[in-house]
Amino acid sequence: MTQSAYVILVGVGLLTPGVLRVSAADEIDFSRDIRPILIEKCYSCHGPDHNKREADLRLDFESDVFAGRDTATIVRGKPEESELYRRLVTDNDDERMPPPDSRKVVSEEQKTLLENWIAQGAKWQEHWAYTKLAKPAVPSAPAGDFVRNEIDHFTLARMQGESLTPNEAADRVTLIRRLSFDLIGLPPTPVEIDAFTKGTLPGSYEKLVDRLLDSKHYGERMAIYWLDVARYADTNGFHGDNPRTMWLYRDYVIDAFNSNMPFDQFTNEQLAGDLIPQAGRRGLIASAYNRLLQTTQEGGAQAKEYYARYAADRVRNTSFAWLGTTMDCVECHNHKFDPFSMKDFYSLAAFFADIDEPAVGGPPHTRLFTPEQEAKLKQRDAKIAELNEKLETLESEQEQASVKKELEEAQKRREAVHDLGIDLLVTNTQANPRGMRILPRGNWMDDSGPVVTPAVPEFLGQLETGDRRANRLDLATWLVSPDNPLTPRVFVNRVWMLMFGAGISDNTRDMGTQGVLPTHPGLLNWLSADFVEHGWDVKRLVKQIVMSGTYRQSSLMDKQKRSRDPYNHLLARQNRWRLDAELVRDTALSISGLLVRKVGGPSVKPYQPAGYWMHLKFPNRTWEHDVGESQYRRGLYTWWQRTFLHPSLLAFDAPTREECAAQRARSNTPLQALVLLNDPTYVEAARKFAERIVQEGGGSVEQRVHFAMRQATSRAARDAEVAVLSDLYQQQLKDYSSDKQAAEKLLTTGLTPCESSIDVAELAAWSDVARAVLNLNETITRN
Known part of the structure; x- marks a missing residue:
């Protein structure tokens, strides 16, 4: 093992799932080897947060590190002349960095690593996730059964660099079961298995993939992931956690994946569907995304406080969902490790200040109708208008009475259709957006901070809107523009996680400097660039992944791989994992023959232990389980009570969705066996x-x-x-x-x-x- 590899694995003590071992190359990599040391040991005093910065020194920007100062922080090629290195190795307690009272100790191995990096020229690298997205060259790979598409070129190159070989492809029974769970969330039937295992003609695997991608259940499977990210629920979360009607949004998400809506359109409609005239009813339903946050109906709530809470929630969720960034802390102070400022936080919040909503309570609702209902309403309205006109021309009281009776019946028929509509919390735009200012320490009572207007994070660029105030559609457009490299990387990484159990970057929540380096950075960049290049086509991306030889491998692990790569970061095998909570239920119902495969509709209430809602107050409520087919629907349609999530979902690690979640925990507990x-x-x-x-x-x-x-x-x-x-x-x-x-x-x-x-x-x-x-x-x- 090379010296740098030994330092990373043993000395630095910063081994992450994304970094299995340093390759045989001697060159020290800044992102992999040096930045983690600076983050852990230096950024608290010399990082992005100007309020905590000492000596006016930043170590997170290249321009600051190499800027002209009285004493050069780093002199490329000369560790002995570099103040940063001199401060690390000095015996003088008054000069040593980090200060002895900080309790941060730089190990000898870390000092050696920094010395060698400076000696090699101190090559700087921007954080990988923030670099401009570009499609790298595909590595060459020998011909063979393993290589099916470009993905395999990347993974095989990494395996060969570590002297590993990929597993053989899984048997066809395992493959159809794997594909069925991954793409539609249901087990295959014996009839389907027999048809696939006997169909050895070329193209049979691809035909199976296409059939599953075309299934109406594909959208249900993919929706579970997005509903976690968007924190979809049937209740408002705060105070009494009261019910609200949001299921049309869930159905929109299912339909979007089934119809293969491009992800950029999916983004635009959710953040700004009400601002896109051509989106129509679908856009209004999509805009319910903006109303999915936790709200309150508490009578004594302070409006100003809750508007501040709602603003912060929307920034957290938008940055998490599309930027793969945790901005929770930026509500109160500049980010300690990434270049996000408080101004960025509240400027993002300003995009949502035009949403017409009360601080307390649920309205405004919009009553939505199906196209058939809208057509009937137009017919009823035309008939009512016709009768009103006729009534004005009549002089005979007898004729008037007859027409009035007919008019009354027509109005009743219209009301009957109108009552079939569904009140949904959609986004309505108010003409005068609420003012937005930076809240010192996140304190909603402190008005001393400066006023801000809508803007994207400064280090990622700026919007060009002239004198016009930027709106949510501008934000959505920027999120999926070439100016923003994060969104495609974040989405592709999470789709990979759905198919492999872990992302290419293992931390699917945070792509910042506190996250995890990708195991295959070239592959992530290639897939992300290719995804954008082909119109943000989600089904195409999923198919690319499952058609690869990497995906088709057996999940068996021999002694060599268990020893060399226990967490499968090199992708020399497939992974195995327990199904998500909803799919555990779906599997049992499917095997038993009870599963009702209807897609969409209101949330349902399966059996639940008596007394579980005993402490659900304001008002007191009791759970009344459904009867008929509603009792046997798929798990994703289960009523999602945030503060009292259905216990069988909770037992299998479903999130409450009070906050967003990109990846669920996978526990293995006795309680799960007792539930089953x-x-x-x-x-x-x-x-x-x-x-x-x-x-x-x-x-x-x-x-x-x-x-x-x-x-x-x-x-x-x-x-x-x-x-x-x-x-x-x-x-x-x-x-x-x-x-x-x-x-x-x-x-x-x-x-x-x-x-x-x-x-x-x-x-x-x-x-x-x-x-x-x-x-x-x-x-x-x-x-």
Whole structure:
């Protein structure tokens, strides 16, 4: 291992998931090797925050580091003449940096690294995420089965540099299961598996990909990710966390992914759909994005305080969603590590000051109608106008009475159609935007800060709007313009995460200097530039990724890869992970045959433990679960109560969406097994699955076990599994035969009626087998 590699891995102590090891090259890389030291040891006093800056010295900008000073901070090629290095190694406590009382110690390895970097010429690099987006050359790669497209050229080059080889492609059963979970969030059926495994003709894999991308369920799968980012919920969050109607926005997101809406259009419509006349009804629904934040209905709330909260929330979410930047701290002070200032924060907030909304309460709403309803309303209005005109020409009281009665009926018919409309919190623009000023320390009561107008972060450029005040459409347009390199990198990185379990830059929340260097920076830049070049085409991007040999690899890990690359940063295999909370539910319902595959519509309320809402006040409420098909909808349609998220979603790490989330935690807890065993949703799914096992699985116990395992895991059961599950069935059959009351209690869980033609004890026993199979790690794992 080279000296620089040893320093990074052992000495610096700053190893991140994005940096597995330094390559064999001796040249020290500023972004990888030096900037992390400066951030950790120096930026608190010599970084972006001018309020904390000492000695008027900045170490985050090249121009400041190499600017003319009485004593040169860094002299390229001459560590001994560089004040920065001299201060690091001096024995004089009064001169040493960092100061001894800061408790920040620069290790000997770090000092050596800085010395060698200066000696090599102190080559500076702008932070990778802020550099202008350019499409790099694709590395050459040897011909072979692994290389399917440009992605593989990048990943193979990195593997070869580390003396690793890629895994073989996964078997076709694993591939269809992986694709099905990744693209539509549902397991494949045995019929689909058989068709794919027998279809070995060239192009069969691509046909499968195209079919899944064309599925109406693709939009549902992709929407889960964006709804986390946009912090979609059915309630307002603050105070009593009261309900509000927002589901039309969720349906808009689903439809946008299904129709392959270009991501730049998707951006424009959400931030400024009300300012785009041609967007029409769709644009108004999209603009509900601006109303997704937490609001309050508390009577004693201070309007000024909550307007400040709303402004800060919108800046946090917009910067997170599109810039991949955490600006939370900039509400109170300049960013400690990245070049975002308080002025940037409040200038971004000023874009949203034109939104017409009360500080307390939900309105204004806009009643929205389907095209069919709008056509009926026009017909009704025309009829009412016709009758009013006719009424004015009539003199006979008898004729007037007749027309008045007809008019009354026409108005009732119009009201009946009007009542079918849906009140949605959309964005309405007010003529005079609220004033926006910098709030010292984020204090909403302090009016001493200067007034600001809408503007993008200064270090990323500026908008050209002449004398016109910039608006939200200008902001949206800039976010997806060539002037902003962050948006395509952020989105591409997060889509990669959906297909690999981790981003190319592992920190999908923060692309700033506190984030994680990409494992394959050239690949991220190439994909991002290619994404923009091809019209922000999301389906094309997804297809590029899943068509690659890198994506198709087996997830098996041998000893060498476990030792050399335990976190798979080199992408020499695929990853495996437990499904997201909504997909765990969807999988169980799909296997059982209960899943209702309807797309869109109001949020639904599945079974929930009694008393869970006991402490949900203002007003007191009780959960009344849905009946009929609403009980068996996909997980993303579940009612999203921010302060009391449905417990089965919470158990599997779904976020409350009080704030935005780009990547969910993946815990493994005993509570999850208990949910799968005892939640009425899963118990009912298990007993309906049991009915399928008995009716479709064959006549013998062994045949039925094989059927159950194939339905749930997509593969044949192993001999040991057949033995264990057969024993479980026999034992439970014996128990339930002597305790029919226990069997009947199990079989009455849920709303669906029990199949009366099957013996109660037998069905209950198979229900317990089904519960065990649905609880298998393999059933709820994407491999």
